[in-house]
Amino acid sequence: MKKLAIFASGFGSNFQAIIDYFKEKKECAQIEILISDKPSCFAVERAKKEKIDVFAFDSHLYKNKNDFETEILKVLKIKDVDFIILAGYMRIVGPLLLEHYPKRIINIHPSLLPKYKGKDAIGQAIEAKESIIGITIHYVNNELDSGEIISQENIDISNLKSREEIEAQVHNLEHILYPKSIQKVLEECYEKSIN
Secondary structure (H helix, E strand, C coil): CEEEEEECCCCCHHHHHHHHHHHHCCCCEEEEEEEECCCCCHHHHHHHHCCCEEEECCHHHCCCHHHHHHHHHHHHHHCCCCEEEECCCCCCCCHHHHHHCCCCEEEEECCCCCCCCCCCHHHHHHHCCCCEEEEEEEECCCCCCCCCEEEEEEEECCCCCCHHHHHHHHHHHHHHHHHHHHHHHHHHHHHHHHC
16 A cells, blocks of 8 residues: 655645545555645645644745755655655645655646646636647656656537636546546556566
8 A cells, every 4th residue: 555645735626536536445545644835725624624644834934945845855754655646736846856756746737738738727728729628647757747647538628618617627527537547556556566
C-alpha cells in the first residue's frame, strides 16, 4: 500500500473524490496528509472532517519557495509519503520537491495537453472556440504542465451553452478519471517492484 500526500489550495472537490475512491480501495493507497498553502480553504475543512492530518502554511511567513518546501519535505518524510497528488494546488512545485519525488508527483489539468497550459485552460479553450476539450492527468516536471501524460479524456462541449455547464462537465469527469489514474500509477509501481 502506497502513502499519499494531497496538495490543495481551494474547495477540494478532487481531494474529496480521491478520499471517497480510496475508501473503497484501502489496499491500494492511504491518504496520509493534506498539504495546503491556504489554511482557511475548504479542503482543510474536508481533511479535518475525514480525520486526515493537515500541514497548512502561509507562504508569506517564509523568505522563499525553497524555505517552505523544506518544511513540507520534513513533513512528507515523517509521514513516509510515496506519492504527491496535486488537487487544485495553485503553486508551481519547486526543484526541492521535484528532486526528492522524481516521477512521483501527479497533477490534473483541465485541457488536452499540450494545448492550453497554465491558468484558465477552460477559458483559453472557449476563447479558441474549441468543440472538444478534456482533462489530462500527468507527472509533474520542471516545466509547467509538460510532464509525461498518464491519461486523458475528451469532452464534447459543442452543445453546452455556458461556461458554468462546461466547468460542471469538466469537474464531473475529473472526479472519475483522477482517482482511477492514481490507482493505475500505483498498480504499475507495485508491478515494477515485484518484477
